[in-house]
Amino acid sequence: MGTGDGHVVGTTKVVDHGSPAVRWNIAILADGYQATEQAKFHTDVGNFVNTLKSTPPYGDVWCGINVFRIDVVSNQSGADDPTACGGTGATVATYFDATFCTAGIQRLLTVNNSTVINVVNAQVPQAHVMVVIVNTSEYGGSGGGVATFSTAPSASDIGIHETGHTAFGFADEYDYWADCSESGHDHYTGGEPGQPNVTISTNRATLKWGGLVAASTALPTMANPDCTKCDGRASTVPGGTVGAFEGAIYNKCGAYRPEYNCKMRQLAQPFCAVCRQVIRQHLNPYATCCSSWTYGVNTIAAGVTERWWLWWPTYPGFEVIGVEPATPGAELQVASPGMQTNADASATYLLTITNAGATTVEYAFRGSAL
Ligand SMILES: [Zn+2]
Ligand SMILES: [Zn+2]
Secondary structure, eight states, rough: OOOGGGGEEEEEEOOOOOOTTSSEEEEEEEEOOGGGGGGHHHHHHHHHHHHHHTTTTTGGGGGGEEEEEEEEESSSSOOOHHHHOOOOOOOOOOOOOOBBBBTTTTBOOOOOHHHHHHHHHHTTOSSOOOOOOEEOOOOEEEEEEEEEEEEEETTTHHHHHHHHHHOOOOOSSOOOOOOOOOSSSSSSSSSSSSSTTTSSOOOOTTTOOOOOOOOOOOOOSOOOOOTTSOOOOOOOOOTOOOOEEEEETEEEEEEEESSOOOOOOTTSSOOOOHHHHHHHHHHHHHGGGGGSSSEEEEEOOOTTTTEEEEEEEHHHHHHHHOOOOOSSSOOOEEEEEEEEEEESOOOOEEEEEEEOOOSOOEEEEOOOOO
């Protein structure tokens, strides 16, 4: 069913960092929430937004993000749950017609994307990403042209994973399609995937995230010893090591992911360094003008110490952001060993930035307004 099963109430800007013309705008819509459940939708949106902000690197670029909540009433609660996937067979009258069991996969929860696009075009035409929260406690979500997630436990993490697909074109970094007992997903057979967070390459020189791989890290970093099974072994390298780990994009062998774990592999995990870098690079252009100043993106080579002189009040409250070390613990070392007061009562700070790691890393300066 569809738009005959409810109505659009209106839009509220729940995170306001300025004109949508210069910000990255998220539109969040309700499906399967009745009129009496709109307050629950508001709570669910608030939980998602809070989790998003606290999931690195979103906090670093938060000032570049607007969030619009679009309230939509459905005549009934929940989503369709076809028996073909073992569901209850329920058909529910909702505005965006949410359903589980898309493509025969129970957890794949989708909506009528055309209806979502029509509503967003009318309500928030500047939206960069569209997210629908579906009011059912059954686990599910999807990340196509429209991201969806249910209100199952860990719902916000589902939403952030799915938004990763929709907004940044991330691949799934897990190594199965339906489950680990399946056949037919032993070996990835395609060419180099277009997504930024999976690859078929273990060549250090051409690996697309090679700049984040330390010279001491082996490639592949972990290889799956039995391509008929998901590789359940613990990591053989310290957490946060960037390399090439076999098992990704629904296949147990032949495709690699950047770290042992990532939110694109398991919901409870943080994003890996490659995914974080892509998010940051995508959102930095929207976040530059909300600080009084930014200076970047800069790079610093291994073993190098840079010296910067920052004149206050031109550069108040400076910080160094956007560091993605190749080796855990090898974050840039930032110190301010000197400050001089000038004749006009301004001050000049000496700032040193040292890259003690083994690879070039990327960073930016950002300062707050007075
Ligand atoms: Zn996914
Ligand atoms: Zn990742």
